[in-house]
Each structure stands twice: as C-alpha cells, then as structure tokens.
Amino acid sequence: MEVTSGFALLFQQFSALLRKNLLLSWRNRKATLLQVLSPLFFMFLIFAIDKAIKAQYSNTTYYKSVPEPPLRPSPSIPPCENKFFVKLPCYDFVWSGDRNPRIRTIVEAIMNNNPGRTIPPSKVKSFSDKAAVDEWLLNNPMHCPGALHFVERSKTIISYGLQTNSTYVQKRGKYEDPTFAFQLPLQLAAEREIARNLIGDSNFSWNVFLREFAHPATAPFSTVSSVGPTFFLAIAMFNFVLQMSSLVTEKELKLRQAMTMMGLYDSAYWLSWLIWEAFITLLSSLLVVLFGMMFQFRFFLKNDFLVVFFVFFLFELSMTGLAFMLSAFISKSSSATTVGFSIFIVGFVTQLVIQAGFPYSDSISKTFRIIWSFFPPNPFAQALHILSEAVSTSEDHGIRWSKRGQCGPEDEGCVITINDIYQWLLATFVLWFVLAIYFDNIIPNASGVRKSMLYFLNPNYWMGRGGQNVKEGGVCSCCIVSVPRQEHVTPDDQDVLEEQNTVKRQITEGVVDANVAVQIRGLAKTYPGSCNIGCCCKCKRTKPYNAVKFGYFSVCFVFQFGNIVGLLYNLLLRETDSFLDDVQCAVLELFQDLWVNFERDQLFCLLGPNGAGKTTVINCLTGITPATDGDALIYGHSIRSSTGMSNIQKLIGVCPQFDILWDALSGEEHLQLFATIKGLTPSSINSITQTSLAEVRLTDSAKVRAGSYSGGMKRRLSVAISLIGDPKLVVLDEPTTGMDPITRRHVWDIIENAKRGRAIVLTTHSMEEADILSDRIGIMAKGKLRCIGTAIRLKSRFGTGFIANISFYGNNVESRTDNRDAVSTVHHEAVKQFFKNHLDVVPKEENNNFITFVIPHDKEGLLTNFFAELQDREEEFGISDIQLGLTTLEEVFLNIAKQAELESAAADGTLVTLTLTSGESVQIPIGARFVGIPETESEEYPTGVMVEVYWEQDESGALCISGHSQKVPVPSGVRLSSSASARHRRNSRRPGSVHGVIIDPSQVSSVRFQ
Template sequence: MADSSLDPASFWTQANALLRKNVTYQKRNIKTNIRLVSFPFIICLLLVLLQGFINSQLDKPSNNCGCACVDTNGDGKCQKVCGLQYSDLDQAATCPIPNPPEWPPLLQVPAPEYRAVRTDFLPFTDLPNESCRSSGSCPTTFLFTGNNQSLGQILAGNMIKASFNLNASDVVDSLATNVVGSDTYPQTTNFLDPAFFSGVPIYNVQSRCSSNSTLSVSFQEFSINVQQEVSCVQGLPLWRNSSSEINNELYKGYRKGNSESKINEFTAAYDFLNSNGNSFNVSIWYNSTYKNDSGQASIALVRVPRLVNLVSNAYLQFLQGPGTQMIFEFVKEMPKPQTKLRLDLSSLLGTLFFTWVILQLFPVILTSLVYEKQQKLRIMMKMHGLGDGPYWMISYAYFLLISLVYMLSFVIFGSVIGLKFFTLNDYSLQFVFYFIYVNLQISLAFLAAAMFSNVKTSAVVGYICVFGTGLLGGFLFQFFIQDTSFPRGWIIAMELYPGFSLFRGLYEFSQASFMGNFLGTRGMRWGDLSDSVNGMREVLIIMVVEWFVVLFIAYYIDQVMSSGSGKSPLFFLRNFGKKPSTFRRPSLQRQGSKVFVQLDKPDVSQEREKVEQLLLEPSSSHAIIVDDIKKVYPGKDGNPAKFAVRGLSLALPRGECFGMLGPNGAGKTSFISMAVEESLKSVNLFNGGVADKQAGKYSGGMKRRLSVAISLIGDPKVVYMDEPSTGLDPASRNSLWNVVKRAKQDRAIILTTHSMEEAEVLCDRLGIFVDGSLQCMGNPKELKGRYGGSYVFTMTTSSDHEQDVEIMVRHLSPQANKIYHISGTQKFELPKHEIRIADVFQAVENAKSRFTVFAWGLADTTLEDVFIKVARGAQAFNVLS
C-alpha cells in the first residue's frame, strides 16, 4: 500500500500555502503599500486644490457677464442693462446671447509668409518664386484636378472673382458676396469671430490685384464698431494631372522642417473626378489642422462651407451663365443663455494623470514576479510540491484583488471629494472598464516577467513604460483622436497597444464629464457606446480580446521557458492521440535514421521464463517471485516521467542472497522498498550498555547494524537490505557479514550494495541494475568469466627499456591496449582469447635476460571491472538511443 503521507499536497492546500506567503510578503512591505495607495490620493487632492483655486478666479465679477447704466432712449436717464453688448467682449462665454451675430463666411487663407512657393523638394515650376515672401505679395494657391481638364479649368476660373465690389451701406453683405478669408485660427464657437477682432487684415481673393488694393471697412456688431482692413490677395489656380500629385504636394510641403522658407500652405484643393455637364462630383481638400488648442473646432468652424459654396456656384455658372449663384449670406451660432464659467480640471488633466495612476500598478506586479524569479522562490516552491495550477490561480487572483482594491479606493476617494470625472460618468461602466483593464495589465505583467531576470532592470523598464505611455498618449495619440481626418483604422491599430487603449478610454470619460459639467448634463452612459464618435466600445472589445490572448501566451511561455518548467514548445500535444499499449517487448530505440531493437540478455530472459513457469506451477521452495514489476515516478514541472524499475522479473529460493549492483539512481532502492537480545548480540549491540541507549543516540554504523537486527526479528522468510555495511569499520563490517551469512539459511535475502567485496562474500547470485532494468544475472564467477575478457599486465623497468617492453607485449598480443604509462611503469590490457598465461611467464623470463625488470604482474578481471563495463555499456546505449 502507498504511504498517503508521501502523496503531493492537494490543490487547495497548495493554494492556501501560497496565499499565506503572499499575505506575509504584504505585511513585510507595508510601507511600500502605503506609498502605493497614497499616490492616487495625492493626485486627487492636488486636483481638488487646483480646482478650488480656478473656481475662485472664475467666480470673480470681471469674469462674469457685466452690466452697465446706459441711456437707451436719449432722455438723459440711464437704465441698468446687462449683456454682451454692454460689457467686455471677453465675457462672450458667460453673457446671454439670444441673437448671435451674423458673420460673413470666410476662407481659411494661409498667412503671407507661409503661402506656397517653388522649393527644391517639389517638382512643380508653376508656383511663384520664394522672393515674393519678403514683399508679402505671394498669391494664395488653389490646386485642381479631375478627369476633364477643360471643365476643371472653367470651374476654377468661375470660383475666383476679378474684382472686389463694396457696398458701403451694407458692408457685411458685400463681404459675403465677395471671396474673402482670414489667416486667424477659428474658435470653438462663432459668437465672436477672431478674424474681425484680431487686428489682422481680411483678404479679398481676386484673379489679380492692383497696386493700391487695401480698403478700410467698418460695421457694427453688439453695438460695437468693428474697424477692419481688407487687402487684396491673388488667387492662383493650378492644374495637376492626378489626385496623387495633389496629395504629395499638400503633405510634402506642409510644415516641412523648422524654417519658414520650407512651409508651403495651400488654401484648398479640388478633385472634380468624373464631373461633366450632366453630373457633378467633387472632393475637397482642406486644412483640418486650423483648430484651437483643444482641437474641438467643427468643420463649419474651420471654414469649409465657403469652399463648398465656391465650387457649387462655379458649376451653376457653368450650366446657367455668370448671373446665376447661390448666395451664402452669413454664418451664425445658436442662441445661448447666461452661463457661469466652469472648468473641470479633473476632466481636463485626468486623462494623463489617471493613466499614470493606473499604470503604476504594472511595474509593481512585474517586479514582484521577477523577484520570485531572481531569488529562485518559484523554483523552491516547485521543489516543495507547488504545482503550476495553484501558483497561477493564487498569484493571478492575488494581484487582481490588490488591483481592484486599489482602483475602488481611487474611484471612491475621487467621488467623495467631488471630482466630476467620477461623479458624472456611469459607475457600472467605469467598473467594467477598470476591471477589464487591470486583468489585461496583470496578464501583461506575467508575460513581461518571462523577459527579465533582474528586479532593478524590470523596475526601470516598467516605470519607463508608465511615464512614456502617458506622455505619448497626451502629446501624440490625443491629437490623432481629435483629428477627424486621421484614419479611424490607424486609431484602432494604435489602440492595440494596451497603454493607448487605457488612454483612449480615460479620454472618453474625460470628454464626457467635461462636456457634462460645461453644459450641466450627465457624463457617459451605456447608451453612448453606440455613438460612432465614441471610441469606448472598440476599446472594451480590444481589451477583452487582448486579455485572453496575452494570458494564454504568458502561460505558454511560462511553461516553455520559465523557471522550473522547460517543457517542449509542443508540450500541449504530448498526450494527444496516444493510446495505452500492453505490448512490452521488444522495445524500439531510435538513433538518427536507424532503429535498434533492445532485447533482454539471455540470463535475464531465462529468469523471466523461470518466473512465468513458477507462476503456472506454484512452489514453496521460492520465497520471492516477482513478475514484471514496474515503478514510475510521474513527471512534474515539465520533466518526463522517471522509470525507476522497468518490468523486473525475479525468483529467489530460500537460502539464497541476491545482490543488486548498480550506479546511483539505477533503481535498486526503489525495487526493495515497492509503492530482540539474540539479535542485538549477533550484531555486537548488547554488551557495554549499548543496548540501553536510545536508537537516536547511536552512531551511523550502529544504526545500520540495528536495522539488520530488526529485519531479522520474527524469523522472516524474506529480508531486504539496502547497503547494510556502508560507513562501517572493517571489523564491524566482517561481523555484520557473518550475521547475514548465518541469517540466509532457509530465507531469501535481497541486498543492494556498492561494495564489490561485499557482493562476492555474501551473494550467491548477482544482478547488475542500470536505468531501471536488469542487464545481467549470475554468480560472481560466471559474470567475471562472461564479461571479464582481458588480463591486466604490468611491468616496471628503467626508462631506456620502455620500448622493449612494448615490443614484447605486442608480440604476445597484437590487440593489446596500453592503459597506463609513467616513469618506466606501463600497464596493458591483454585480450584473454589471444594469450596463454604460460606464454606471458616465458616472455617475462626472456626479457629479464636482456634488461633489468624491477617488477611485473598479471591480474585477472575483477568484479568491479565487470560492473563498470556493464554499466558503461548500458548507459552508452541509452544515450545513443
């Protein structure tokens, strides 16, 4: 029966032990944990303090819609009137505007110093010379292409007027009917257009300009007089052969380098495609980077409608004549009530800060895993029986618990102190997002841990990833998100990097809470995920898929490469398709392309046949009958199963001592282990008070003799002895041998030993055991006769006659092998089948007559030689196979 105390611990026992280890580790690192948890608290408190300061500044009277005492009807009495028209224009964000102003539609015209000119990196020579920039006379360029060049040139000519017509009684209408533009950046709203209050000129685009082409115009908005200069700028239409040429020209020239001479900007570009007299299709290129710093200008506010109106009018005039046009009178904002200035700092800065807060868990988990690897803790736990299943389950659950507690504390604390980032967005949506991401982050840490063996290196790389991800997200990825012209597919591709997925999700929360606070509405809800502009749904999908993929890859790499495993890359296919087989012999061994058939030795086969016969005809004369027993230690941690005993069959009659010889690990002990006054006297443990001592106080040799005595108590029919004389002095060893000789009468003894002398003295038969299998059986004399195929000849002479000795030996045996040579002493192995002992003596006598022989000898094969020869031969065969 198997000893249950030797069975491996259960799954839950291992899990409980690992959990206790992790808890103990946390107790020891309480200061580190406090610093870890305090980081998000400090960030939140900092945001609250800054928010309070900003609110105090925004609540000042100068930042709110002002009032004034105004004589509204000329009677000399003033009345208190509030509103934008009687206060500072900077208060447009807070004052009520029931009737927003009507602004003339504008083009986005490049500033004079940036307008396109000839360069060395563009092949087109129809652009103006760079010298025009110094005089400020560079034209603003429009690019055109299409399938029908003649039609395209007609439409291009219709778009740009030849003159500027000003109606002094209606300046706003005059500006609308002409082609005017500005190089000022648009704002997020159009209550006050910066083009009319910036002090820079408005440009009137004409086919050619006269020498004195600057006019001063004035009009009134919000009871405020607007004075504005209108300068003429030439509109230069240029034809290109394809849209790819236009695309290259637009993007290769835009902001190329730091020098102003290398900045080429175009007003717009048009591709008329397959347009003709019956159909009108057009694609318009416009500069979408003309936005305010927050990047939130709509298409209308980057002045695209005027580009559409120009080309539409040009096509109508082509069909109906120059008198036909679609009038584009003005652009106008929606009315708005009075509001208070509010700026939610947590939403504005939260994306970057909270990315750092969440990502800082990554190096913490990573360094913890690498620490176990560096300090060999994982290997030690495996040596103590910890399996991969409990390790992964408890480690993962442990890090997940820490991460969730960390995130819940973060969200709860942020909500308690009133950060809109948390309070306005749906909590269930936030929980799902954070839960998915921390799982992905833990999986990434397990994957990254396989790449590091040093804690300091992993910590440095981890924190570089933390801060690098935040900075790249805030100063690169965010602008790609805000740029509506940037391909959505590239955004999704970038979100495959988990750090950018986190940043995008936090950015969506930030935008929702910012607008919700600004407009007095709620933040993000589950229904908002169906919005095509909202990227939260795709982020959740990406993170869920990556979570499982990364976790699978991390586990696979851990099994193949990590500490203590070392499995084959195809370990998961190891048991696939295998069927149990009952066919035992012969076994096939493969080496290269050759196949070897490993057959039992004749003596081993005879013993097997003997056992089979005894099983058919039971006999009381045999104390031990072993039939094809096996012992296999199951493989652990990726190591293959160990065959300690491979199908051993053995029959021992009473009165026989069977000795088992073999190297360490051959399986001898595994075999003899399978799954009182007279005795003490016989082993010299009775006299001198030795019998009264506790067994724990005996020396090593005394304990071994005591074990022999115990095994003989009760007159057993079978006795197993595992190296009984190891460590005994010669006298005690001889005494023990005599005890064993007397004890083997009428009983069978199986004995293992490394002592060849002990084997020859005690054993009637010997079996040499290698790699779990019997290699040969027989009495010592038979084994020496079977495997001892050579004599060892030794002769010592002066150094001058060494060559004479070797010639003599070669004459005796051409196959002689020199195995030792030093200072005149030489040893040779002589195959027995080539020589006779008498010939050796005769040769030595003849040699003595010719030179001086100091010493010589001829030795037969010893049992130790047999053992070494058999063991080496079997091990060499196993290595080759």
C-alpha cells in the first residue's frame, strides 16, 4: 500500500487536523458563532454605556461651547417633596425670630410672593431662635431642605442667615445640586422681601437673572478610554478560555495520545492548532475594529485602521501563545475557565494601574518595565491608552501608520510607542509558544511520560537517535537518580524459560528471524517510590519519560566543597548509573524481565487478571509509556530510540482498552482522519474508508456522529481504526468489550482474516475469544509471564485434566414416565459406579440427560482401555454419546492466577477470612485449597478436620472465596497443632484469630470432599 512520508506526510497530517478543527467548530457552531460574534456583544455594551452617559449630561452645557450664555430667571422656592430622599411630613423651609412682628411679616411675604406657587403655612415652621432650629434639625434629619435666621439690628438693618443641607446626592442617575435647588431660591426670596420691607413698598420690583460663565466646550467623556479596555480584555479572554479548553480537552480525553500512537507528528499537531487559532484571532480582531467603526467610536474612526487592527490582532495572538503554554499545566478542561477568569482579574487590575501612569514613564526603571511587559494585557493596556490620548478631543487626528514609531507631541515622558508594543506582543507570542512546546515535553502527561529538562541540548534528540541510553529520572530537592537495572530472574516455567533462551540466543548469535515481527528483550517497567539518597533528604521519584536524558541538575545544600564538585560532576558529565551507589529506592514493579517473540501471521494473546501488567506492556510497545529496562524491536526498530518509535508508530495500529473518539465526528470522518495520519495517499483514502466501514458493519452509520453510537458500535469503529492503513503490527486491547454475540463473532472473523501479513497482539478477559483466535497465549500475573504456548499445550499442562461428557438416551423407553425415570436412574448410577471403580472420580455436573466427569492427568494411562470398555457397554448403560476433551482455558487461567496470588500472599503475608458454615472464622492465605482447622482434634477426629476451599475471580480479576466443602477428617500423617501454634505466633498481631493450616494436595489424595 502506497504511503507518503517526510514533509509531504507532515503537510498531509497538518491538513487533516486543520479539517478536523473546522469540522468540530462547524458541528459546535453555536459556540463558534458566539465566539466570533462576541466582539459585537461587547461593542454594543460599550455603545450602550456611552449613550447612557451622554444622556445623563444632555441637559448640561458642560460639553458645549457657550460664548454668550443666555439669561435665566431666578428660581422659586421648590416644594420640599422635590428634594431627593426627603422624609415626610416635610417643610419647605423653617425660620427663627418668630417673636419679632416685623420678621413674621417678612416671612409671610416670602410665602405669599413665591413665584409660581404660594407656600401654605403648614409647609413652614417657625422657632424663636437659631439654637431651637438647630436642635430640631438634628432631631428631624431630612425633613427640611433649608432654614432662614432673621435678626432685626435696627429699624434700617435686618440681618439674615441661610442654612441648607449642602450634600450632593444622586438618584437614578440624576444629581441634585443643593446650591441651585434650595440655597439660591431661599437667598433671593429673603433679600427681596427684606428690601421691600425696608423701603416700605410691597410692590417694589425685584428681578434677578442668572447667567453661567462663558466657556469653551470641555473634552467629552471617552467611554472607549475609560471602560473600553476592560471590555476589549474580556473579548480576548473569551477566546483565550475556549482555546485553552480545546487543547486541554484533547489531552484529557487522550485524543492526542491516540493520534500520536498512529504516527502523528508533534509539529503537525502544534502547527494545525496555531494556524487555526491564528485564523480565529484574525477574524475576531477584524470584527472588533469593524464593529467599533460601525458604532462610530472616535477611537476607531480617527486612528488608522491598520494601527488599531494590529494592536488587537497581536494582543490576541500573544494571548493564544499564553493559552498554549498554560494548557501544558492543566489536566482538566473545567479548570480552563478558572484560569481564564483569574488572568482576567489580574489584567483588569494592571489596566487600572497603567491608566494611572504606571509603569510606562521615565521615572520607572527600564528593567521593571521590561518585566511588566511580559504579561500581554499590560502592553495592550498601554497601547489603548496611547491611542485614546491621540483622539481625546474632536480636533485630534489620531495616530497614522507612518507615525506609529513616534511619541505624541505633548507626551513628554514617553518611553514606549505603538511600534514598540507591536514588537513586545509579537515577541511574547513567540516566547509563550516556544515555552508551550517545551513544557509539553518536560511536564509528565497522564501516562507519566516526560523528557529531560535539558532535552533540547541533546544532539541525539535533534538527530533522532537514542538507543539504549534512555534513563528514567525524577526531580527532588537533593538529586536525580535512575531506577536501578532489574536483576535477571530465572522463570519458574519451562516454556517461559525456553522462550527466553530462544530470544537471548538470537541476540547473541545475531540471528534475524524474518518471521519475528516483535522481539521483546528483557523489558521491564517500574514506577518509583521513595529514594533514600544518603546526603540530606529523601526523594519522591516522579514518573519516567521516554527520551534520552542528556543532563541533570538540582540543588542540594552541602557543606563540603568536594561534595559540590562531585555532585556537579556526576549530574552533568557522567551517566547516573555510577552516581550515588548507596541510593535506596522502593519501586513498584508493573512487569519485569519479559522475553518473548511475536511472530508474523500469528495472533499472540496476552492474558492476565487486572493489574497483571498487560496494558502496561502494550503502552511500552506503542510509546505511551517508556520502559524502565530492556528493549523491544518491532520490525527491527527499537522502542528506546526516538527515531525507532517514530518509525514504529507508522507501522502499528492500536485499538485501546477504552474508546478514544470525538463525539462530534462521524465514523467515516474518524477513519479518514486516521488514514491521513497514517500517510495513505489522498486518492485511496475514500475507498479504503468505505471498505473498513463495511468490514465492521458500520456502512449504514457512516455519516452518524460517534457520540450517538452504542458501546458496541464504538468498539467496532475502534477496531476499524486500528486496521486502517494496513499496519504490520496490530494491538487490540479488549476489542470486543460491549458487543453482542453476533457482532462479536463477526469481529472475530475480521481479526482472524487480519492475521495475514502482520502480527497481532490481543488482550482480553474472554477465554473463549482467546481460545478461538490465538495462535499462542501468554498468561501474566503479578508482573511476570507465568506460562506461554498454544491453547492446547496450556490446557494439557495447567488444566485439572480431561473432561468427559456422557450423554444418555432420553426417549427410548415407550412406557410410563415413572418407568423411564427409573431406567434413567439405573443407567446413571451404573455409569457413576463404573467411573468410580476404574478411575476413582465422581461427577462434577449431572442432570437427566448427561453427566460430566473431570479426570485427573495421572489417570491418562488408563483412559485407552477405559473408554474402549465404556464404548462396548454403551447399550448396557443407555449411553448415546461420549465426548472427551481437555479442561477449559478459563480453568487454566484461574489456576495460574491462583498460583500467582499464592506466591504473592506467601511473600506479603496476605490473609483473607474464611467463614465456615458453622459460623467459625479462619484466616487463610489467598488461593489456599486445602486448609486444616486448628484445635479441632477430638475422639471422633483425632487428627482434626479440614475443608477444601473453592476460589473464583471477582470483577477486578482478584481471587475471592466462592465456598468450601464440608468438614472431613485430616489424614493421619498430617499434624495441625504444632503448625497452628507456629502460625499463630507469627501472626500475633491479630489476637484471638484462628489461622488455618495449609495442607499440601499430595497429602490429601485419598480424602473425599463433598
């Protein structure tokens, strides 16, 4: 099959990922439309605020040029109800001096002659003196807007005083000026009536007019300058959060990991996201400027279009780089919103600081300004400030494109220009993007994979070499150490040992077997625990990485100069194998010392309970997780080499344990995407996609989104993805989970046909699936390969023996039912007695139509004559059919798992509680079959009693007790008391508990359990 490579493949992958981003945006078009039109929403908010502010000042001349102000008549005393926040009952005014008749006359004249409205007596309150007024005002706040105090000095002199509440208040956006609303009317009224009283003419004309000072128009309030920066930052943060969420979502759902396993270049991945987000940023910035011009903001109309556009574009581009960088630290997409809001708050605060003139002035050090400018909202806020100042009045013309590198004529303390800000935003974008790639490599991903902090200094990284020099490491406060090489352990099983010797012999002799697709050479995987360094601390090891480590550095407080030199020498110049030989590390071994060949045109099935290490082996082979020790060659390429793994990922197809799919993409689009990533030629992709869909019976659902698929359909799609592009190695991790029996059989046929020309590695919990599909089977338990071989060999070696199914004639007697039942019973009893007499076995299962016997392996020599005689007596026993076969693969699996649990329990001292039917509780090791009950010796049972314990696997694959036999006497050669006492002493940490005695099966061969 023709495939592309090199730069052509890079471009092809980039195009496919760009199309994927476009499809996802289109499928989620409501969110995309909201993202694109968010500038319109925020611009409309700015426009609404601007209109509201202008409406508030529409009745004032503050923003108007007034060369000849008009005359205004003097205002009358308003009703007290007009005052904001007045309390009822209220008074228009209060006065003092009511004991003087002349003063009383003046006040009555004020009330009667008030222009436009006579003040009733109930709205005026009098007092004898000023002190009484003050006392009343204090006791009755907000009941009166003002007070008049009159004093008659002589017949020609009357003095008055004015007392008003001078507090400015606001209500529903309107301000109340107490001077013009209440003080001035009271003052004019008092002076008018005092003058008339003194001259004795009540009709004396007293006309006072008001006129404001002539003044030019004050520069109008700029909404864009004041509230615009906050909304412009909100526009960028809206895109920022969505960009970060998109990246984190693909990482969280392991979608990127799935593409990487299929051969995706990191450069294609980052380039596709960069171009896509740059396009969204370009569109958003363009709409910001166009919407600003549409709403007729002077900020956008008077400054050159390109000047404003590049401010917004480069700022949002820099924020995109920051989003890429921060996504490396975030593992949950839900956290992106929190991070985005936090950055918005910080940006808002720094904007307020910048509007106050800090720190872009010559009074602040240049070093501080440089540090301040690394945060993109800061230079952006300064750019908005400069552009706003350039259009602060209607006579200003803004900043021209040719003048972008110059300071304004009135900006004496200018230290940064628009052009400088362009350079800063572009430089910070490059910085954040480079840091995004760097942190993406050195921060452990979900599988614990990371590179060295100095990986970019290693020439092998750039040249794609690495070989066997890969080391694991972690960072701590004292040093970095590698996991010690695993010691070789000789396998207990002869077949596993033979497989190991075969691989080693091929390596030693340099034999290249053309039939071997995958050769695993002592592969091991451990996860770290705590390391006692022996200098000043205990290290907590981090998860490993999968690239060559070139150098290490850390900080350790030591006191001797020689120690410092030795530390730097070992860390920077030498291999860590020779560093600190006294390091003690506790590690978790997932699997160890694995030696095995996977041959072409064959399916190797890897079985084992949960936690056995199967998936970890697959992760090591596919590059998800680095191996701690050993190596594996896949078609000659090493998994320990960066170039080797790059080549391997082009050759393999993977069906992961859990479906990794985009809910918004259809099955057809998934296959097209992965076919493109694998490098298939564009002309062949459609035909291959349709063929793959037909093979997994998804043709009718090809256009349906994967999110609408059932669990079985998703598994079929994952299987199809793993086979796309004719991979030479196919890894299937539980591929038929969730499928109905008919579909499962069909997928089995697909897998069987896929063997031709490739090697297949299968893991499954279905023993039937393993039995039907596998050419060879390996069973792992507790991180070790316990056995290997064909299904027949494993059954013959690890099964309990042979299964004999005896079927009887059911309807050959034409008599009454009672007679038939009697005859059937006779036949059954005769057959059971025959098996008992010749083979000493009892039925395992029995019903009216058949009986099943389990025949131990040690009876194999008797079977030929036994079954010959049984066939001769078929008619006598009423036998219709005799079937003989090996025990099931499930029984082999359980035996292996049980033995591993026994070994682990013996090593760890793990015990479980067996509750007998009598209510007694006995502590026994996991997997123990024959258990003696201590302190049960009696006259009837001088040696005590024992039971056979039955085991099964729970949903997690761990062994658990399913039941036990009835109590039977312990054979005479077995003693319980001394063993029980010893065991009880060893487990003294559990006072009062009874510990069962493990009895070897060879000692109870004559015991019959029921």
